[in-house]
Structures are given as structure tokens and as C-alpha cells.
Amino acid sequence: MRRGNSSPTLLPVSDEWPLALPLAALFVVCFVAPFFVLLALSLHADADMMTFSAAQYAKFFGDAFNLSILWSTLWLAVRATLVCLVFGYPIAWVCSRAPARWQSALVFVVVLPILTSVVVRTFAWIVILGREGVMNDVLRALRIVDEPVPLLFTETGVIAVLAQVQMPLMVLPLFATLSRIDPNLGDASAALGAGAWRTFFRVTLPLSAPGLVAGCILVFSACATAFVTQTLIGGARLVYMPLHIYQQAIGANNWPFAATISVVFTVAVMIVLYALNRAGRMSKAYGDDR
């Protein structure tokens, strides 16, 4: 913002906007255009793609099986996001309040999982969650259970793995916002008589809302669409939307229906993200009002 008069509430339009053109072009070629191809595909009535109609959408919404898959996918992602939030917020807080020399080490530890491929990480979780896996060995050694408990191919297992795999996406944005909060605000709140929880809910939490919303958006969309983790840990009996699309496109070779599921799924995820964004703005407004 070279021009001093630009207000933070307005878009910072300046002469630099052409810098965004290459990315915009890439976005149009690699996302917008294929999305329209997908949309066109989904509007065909039959697998041979001879007739245009909305029949595939009628088929999707007319069948409780499809709707239950859509619902369970969104619900799965919501729960995994909440787990990320509950475990990620304290980590981000600790990172942001740590002495500078510790901070980079902590952030490195948080980022460490991303340095390994998601496929490798997920296969490692098969070893951990399996019937003869590390987790069951520990539970049995501690005499918490006698028989191995099923963890692999359960929704609990999928949520746990998704939360671990996507945790950095939650911690990093939270860390960024939390470390920008002036520590004096907390002291001021305490000096004015607020307890630790009151300070957290009335000061810290609203101020960290942008990072929180960004983290939730990233984690939610990553969890909802995590084909590898969902299929390897969940198996074929827990059908989520990505596997449903894969099976229709590849196994059944029914591209119009696969495209329909994809479009519906994309729209559903976007609606959730929009709602998250709105919630974030409202909480920001709440924070600004105080």
C-alpha cells in the first residue's frame, strides 16, 4: 500500500495487481475450465453421454444412500476439524508464547509430519492401529483391554489419523495470529479483574478468530477430501464422497454420475466453508465491538 490514503476496510487496489495474473491464469486453466467440463459431464443423462438432462442430480438426491454418504463425509470432516482444534489450539498457544529460540524448534516439530508423504504416514498408521499394532499392544500391556480392540476400519480410527495428518494446517495459522496478539492485552485484562478463562474467551479467542477460521477452513477441506487416508484407514465399508466418486468413475465407468457427485460435493464443501467464513467475520466484528 504505497498510497497512504488506502483504508484497511477497502481492497488494497494498486498498480501491482497484474502480478496476480499468472496465478489467475493458472487457476482459470487448471481449475475453472476443468470444473466447467465436469459440470457439462454431470448434465448428461446416460453413461454414453448422448442426452443432456439433470437426471443424474435427480438420481443423486433421490437416493438416501448417496445423501447418507454426503452427510457422513461432512460430519467426518467436522469431527476431525474439532479434534484438530482442541489439540492444535494449545500447541499453537505454547508455540506463540515460547521464547524465540524454542519457537523455531517447536514450529519445526509441528511441520515435521508434512515432510513425509501422506501415503507413507497413512501406512504407518495401519501399523499403529492394526489388531496386532502398537496401540493394541500398549492397551493390552497396560491391561486396559484383554482382546485387541478394532481401530483400523473404524470411523474413530479415520478421525484420529485425519487429525494427526492435517494438524499442521490448524496449528500454523493459529500460531501466526496468536503470536501477533499483544501480550499486554492479557495483562490488561487480568489487571482489570478478569480471570484466566474470562481473558481467554473475551480477549484471546476473538483476537485469534482469523487464524482459527483459516485453520478450520484448511483442515475441513483437507479432511473432507482426503481420499488416501479415508480409504486406507476406513476401508471400503466406510464409504465417503472421494471413494464414492472414484468407484463411480473408475470401477463403474459411470462418468456423468461421478461428475455429479463431484459437483454436489464441491458445492457442499463450499457452503460449509462460506458458513465458517461468515462465523469468522461475525466473531471478528464481536471482537472489534469490544
Add this chain to the structure above:
Amino acid sequence: MASHVSRRQILAAGAGLFAMLPFRAHAQSKTLVVATFPGTWNEAHRNLLAPYFKKRTGASVTQSIQLATEQLAKLEAAKGGRAPFDVAILDEPQVYDAAKQGLIDEYPVAKSPNFKDLFPAYQDKWGPKISLQVIGIGYNPKKIKTPPKSYDDLLNPAYKGRVGLTALNSQLGMAFLAELNRIKGGSETNFDPGFTALKALLPNVGAVAANLGAYATLWQQEQVDIAPYNFNFVQTLKAKGVPVEFVVPETGLVGWTTSLHLTRNAVEPDLAVAYIDSHLAADMQSEMEKPPYDIIPTNSKVPLSPAIVDTVARTPADLSKIRGFDWTKINPQRTALIERFNREIKL
């Protein structure tokens, strides 16, 4: 409302966008892109066939590991342009579809000196059969002391949570369902008995792998102790020290042929044929037949290995007696079967 926008045109629009990206750069020495199956196949192809082929032609091989159904989908998507890989590996059911959809070319027999050495039954005009895959029951001898005798043993309540299955996108899953269906009185046109049997089996099923690659891991982790499995996949796992044995059920083995194909609009068609021909060579098939791959040969000059003689077939004539299915009848129902399977097994 009828339209004249065909599948081809829509895909061409998509393909055109992708064509701008340099997916297949040409290196100085030639590279052949081939499809291979996960498991035993990609290992045997990488460790034996690729070096053999390199010695013969000087070209190197890039593997693309995918199931037959995935290959068809990719070839269909690339139709009209250059093929994403030059050699396809298909199981019997997909060959009919690939030929019908124009995804593979007829095999140029004249350019393939080893072709004539195959048993006549394996000399298919769409591409030579490179092996026969058979399924029976795999089990973990550490956990299951009495070897199973039939598929009914999978229903034993003692195996609750120990039985594994794979989804129907793999030929293993599809062939097992078809066999279960046949045993229970169904036919290629009536899968009701098969699905009834599957439902009865579900309480014992601890894992339905969505991915064939993950299936092997489940055995290694002893998550699955008993399940329908391919003969050579069991042999490969066994060689790695995984506790697993293969038994032929009382109802017999079920098998299907596996073949290599020259894809339509292949980038390196001559190299592709040389690669396929290498797979047919007697010395190559003798190598592949040895443990840990135990790939059943189709070349008439290759004697059957002891492991194959012990378990699968005493003579090549026995191989031709292994039961198959009429895939031309089952293929049209594939979509419906997959859908029904998903509904029945969903938790």
C-alpha cells in the same frame, strides 16, 4: 433434449487443456511407459522384465501401477490423443471392454517372435496371455491351526473380525463374488445367491480393503487371518516372511487370464511390442515362475515349477481346466454389482 456434444468432444476439450502441459517429455534415451498391477506384478516387472527389456532394446521402462479398471478409465479419457502409457496389462474381463471401446490395437504377431511359442489358447489376437491368475483361500498358519477346506470355512464364528475382502474394483474381489455366487447356486445372470452369502459373511469380515495394495499390508500386520487371495500374491508375501499359506478350496480354483496389450496411439509402439514379446520369452517366463513371484507361465517351452505343480496344476492341460466365468455376461452388470456391493457392505 438431445445434443450432439459427445463424450469424445467433452473429453477432447479437457484433454486439449492438459496437452499444453509437458506430461511426457522425451529423454535422450528412449523410455517406455507401461502399466502394471500392484503387488507381485510390479515387483516381477521391475526386477526381471525391465532389465531384460533394457538389455534387448537399450530402452528403459517407467512403471505406472494401476488396476485394469483404472487403465481403461485413463485410456478412455485420453482417447483421440496420445496414450498415457504404451503397454496395458489387463485381466480377462477388461479385454472385452478395451477392444470394444477401441482402447487397444490388435497385437502385431509378425513383430513378436516369441508369440508362436505360447499355448494356442493363450494366443489372443488382442494381446498375448502372459499368465493365469488363480484364487483360493489364503490363511495365517500362526493363527489358524486347521487349514480351511472350503469358502464356507470363512463363516466359522471363530474367525469373527478376521476375514478380509477387497472391493469390487479389483478382479480378486469380482472373481470371489462370482465364485461364491456360483457355489451358492447363482449364475452369471443371477447374483442374488452370492449377495445373500456375502451378507452372511459380513459379521466375520474385519476389513474390506478399498485398495489392493493395502490388502497385502493387512496380511503383513496380521489384521486379516483368512481371506480369498491370489496364488502368486500369497507366494510373494510368504517369501517376505509373512505367515500366510494358500489352499485350494474343495470347490476348486477359479482363474482368469492376464494379458499385455499395445494401447491405441501408443507413443513407442515398436518398443511396446518388444516389451510384450520379452514377457513371452521362455527364459523370461522361467525366471518369473520361480519364487517369490510364482507367475504361471503360458509359454509351451516352460515346464511348470514345483510350487505350481504342487498347488495349482500338475500339467499344462490341468491349467486349461481351471474354472473361469463368462465375463461377457458379467461385464454389463459390473456397475450394478459394484453399487449393490457398496450398499450391502456399508457400515
